Amino acid sequence: MSENLIIADGLVVVLNYTLRSDEGEVIDASTREDPMAYLHGADNIVPGLEQALTGKTVGFTGKVRVEPEDGYGERDDLPPQPVPRSAFPPDMKLAAGMQFMTEGPNGEHAPVWIDRVEGDQVFVDPQHPLAGKALNFEVEVLAVRTATANEMSHGHPHGPDGHSHHH
Numbered sequence: 702m703s704e705n706l707i708i709a710d711g712l713v714v715v716l717n718y719t720l721r722s723d724e725g726e727v728i729d730a731s732t733r734e735d736p737m738a739y740l741h742g743a744d745n746i747v748p749g750l751e752q753a754l755t756g757k758t759v760g761f762t763g764k765v766r767v768e769p770e771d772g773y774g775e776r777d778d779l780p781p782q783p784v785p786r787s788a789f790p791p792d793m794k795l796a797a798g799m800q801f802m803t804e805g806p807n808g809e810h811a812p813v814w815i816d817r818v819e820g821d822q823v824f825v826d827p828q829h830p831l832a833g834k835a836l837n838f839e840v841e842v843l844a845v846r847t848a849t850a851n852e853m854s855h856g857h858p859h860g861p862d863g864h865s866h867h868h
């Protein structure tokens with residue numbers, strides 16, 4: 702492949718990245734051998750990082766700082782809410798940071814995250830654990846390619862080469 706695509710909506714971008722907090726702690730990271738692929742323009746990644754990558758090409762490396770409003774949102778002061786342990790499958794190991802989907806009164810699905818487990822109560826938080834935090838990315842664009850029709854209809858890439866099997 703010799704095409705040198707400019708990152709835009711509808712393209713799959715393969716990234717190697719490290720995400721650090723303002724304190725320098727590594728929150729998440731990929732490797733060049735096991736990079737992250739996302740579909741540009743499909744809300745696969747936080748808006749601030751997507752905007753920073755628009756117009757870039759293979760070989761781009763750089764640091765991207767994303768403020769909370771362009772990341773996982775500002776954090777409000779609502780405390781995590783207790784849910785009885787019995788609301789979760791009994792054989793499931795519950796731990797802080799785990800994400801679940803809940804179903805609202807109108808059937809809408811919304812994610813919640815476990816804040817902590819105390820006895821038979823599980824405290825869940827509707828806010829992403831990284832809400833209110835600035836995100837410091839170090840990124841390297843390893844590949845840019847056209848998404849397959851299947852990937853476009855799914856709204857996400859099927860791995861760096863488009864051939865990963867899933868669901």
Ligand code: ZN
Pocket residue numbers: 855857858859867
């Ligand atoms: Zn899919």
